Amino acid sequence: MAMLPAARQLLLSNWIQPSSANEQQQQERAERMVREAIDGSTAFSGSTLKIYTKGSYPNNTNVRRDSDVDVVVELQDCQYYEYLEGRSPAGRKHSPYVGPWTPATWRSAVRAALEAKFGKDSVDTSGTVAINVSAVPNSRPSADVVPSFAFIRYDDPAGITFHEGSCVFPTDGAQKIQNWPRQQLRNGRNLNDRSGRRYKEYVRALKNAENRLSADQVIKDLPSYFMECLVYNVPVATLKYGSLDDGFRETLAYLWENLDNGVAYADWVEPNELKWLFKGHQKWSVGDGKDLVMAAWNYLGYGS
Known part of the structure; x- marks a missing residue:
């Protein structure tokens, strides 16, 4: 249902x-x-x-x-x-x-x-x-x-x-x-201010979604920092869009569209802005991001 x-x-x-x-x-x-x-x-x-x-x-x-x-x-x-x-x-x-x-x-x-x-x-x-x-x-x-x-x-x-x-x-x-913890702290605060606090709210929402979905074995367990990284790459206008529900739906839609693109995520960065999100040795992959976003979308019933 x-x-x-x-x-x-x-x-x-x-x-x-x-x-x-x-x-x-x-x-x-x-x-x-x-x-x-x-x-x-x-x-x-x-x-x-x-x-x-x-x-x-x-x-x-x-x-x-x-x-x-x-x-x-x-x-x-x-x-x-x-x-x-x-x-x-x-x-x-x-x-x-x-x-x-x-x-x-x-x-x-x-x-x-x-x-x-x-x-x-x-x-x-x-x-x-x-x-x-x-x-x-x-x-x-x-x-x-x-x-x-x-x-x-x-x-x-x-x-x-x-x-x-x-x-x-x-x-x-x-x-x-x-x-790069100091840079992560500074940049995260800056984006949170510019997005009307939506950035950190949606990070927590995505972390909670991952906790629920991994506990139910819908997806594999992922590092919580990965969710922070994903939301950091969403434009401010998308984060601030509409109501809390509307904005989170648009955030997931933006993530899916760009993760499924094949090249759009190439310049995505960690919140410290000194490391690429999907280059080098990481604990996650583009596929992990797609699995998380699609599972969260379905769990919340956005496609219904």
């Missing part, structure tokens, strides 16, 4: 809601406790580091009952860098790092600090990227702690234009992962 417009409007109104006040307090507690764990360790004495959250929590795109926290522990002493593809340094000299921190020793020290704070049974190191601190029901959500390094990408041979980010080295030997 097709979903009636009134029922769809009510569902979307629920789906666009951010974390509840209680969930936000628990998220803040998880972040604070990770900071306390790192600050309380003598292993980092003399080193300069930054601790900050990234992902849906600081970007305010997380959905209710899905409130995990990503915390970056970023070493500033050792700075990695690359030049934009096709560029090469023009006689620039970078002093080599001679300190004690390698990806392995840095990860080990962060793990030890977390185990000292939370206990070994609460710290899971089986992941290749993040170290997970388990949730405590009604107290704090789980936290994915990412042992990272400062990273710079130079866009010209002279190194005049550059972007500051972060990088992490997976334990399975895969190539390092570059992240």
Whole structure:
């Protein structure tokens, strides 16, 4: 039976809601406790580091009952860098790092600090990227702690234009992962303002749709960041179109039309605007996007 417009409007109104006040307090507690764990360790004495959250929590795109926290522990002493593809340094000299921190020793020290704070049974190191601190029901959500390094990408041979980010080295030997959380935060806020808050509302709606559809095994489970990326590439005029229901229908229609085009999505980017959405090594594909959009369209009964 097709979903009636009134029922769809009510569902979307629920789906666009951010974390509840209680969930936000628990998220803040998880972040604070990770900071306390790192600050309380003598292993980092003399080193300069930054601790900050990234992902849906600081970007305010997380959905209710899905409130995990990503915390970056970023070493500033050792700075990695690359030049934009096709560029090469023009006689620039970078002093080599001679300190004690390698990806392995840095990860080990962060793990030890977390185990000292939370206990070994609460710290899971089986992941290749993040170290997970388990949730405590009604107290704090789980936290994915990412042992990272400062990273710079130079866009010209002279190194005049550059972007500051972060990088992490997976334990399975895969190539390092570059992240741009500050740019993602800034650009997301900008688009949300220009779209009358529709951007983050529709990100949450699409995340909720994916949660429902993957739980029902209609589609495979997809990274929540992928939904944020997809909606980021929708024009402001489409996001702002009509009512909440009308605008989400037009958003899904725009995504489908362009994903099914074969070339229209070639210049789509992640919200940081420093990485292509469908180029390079990604955890998703164009086909994943099409499956998600079509399944969401059918679930909400837009074609009926």
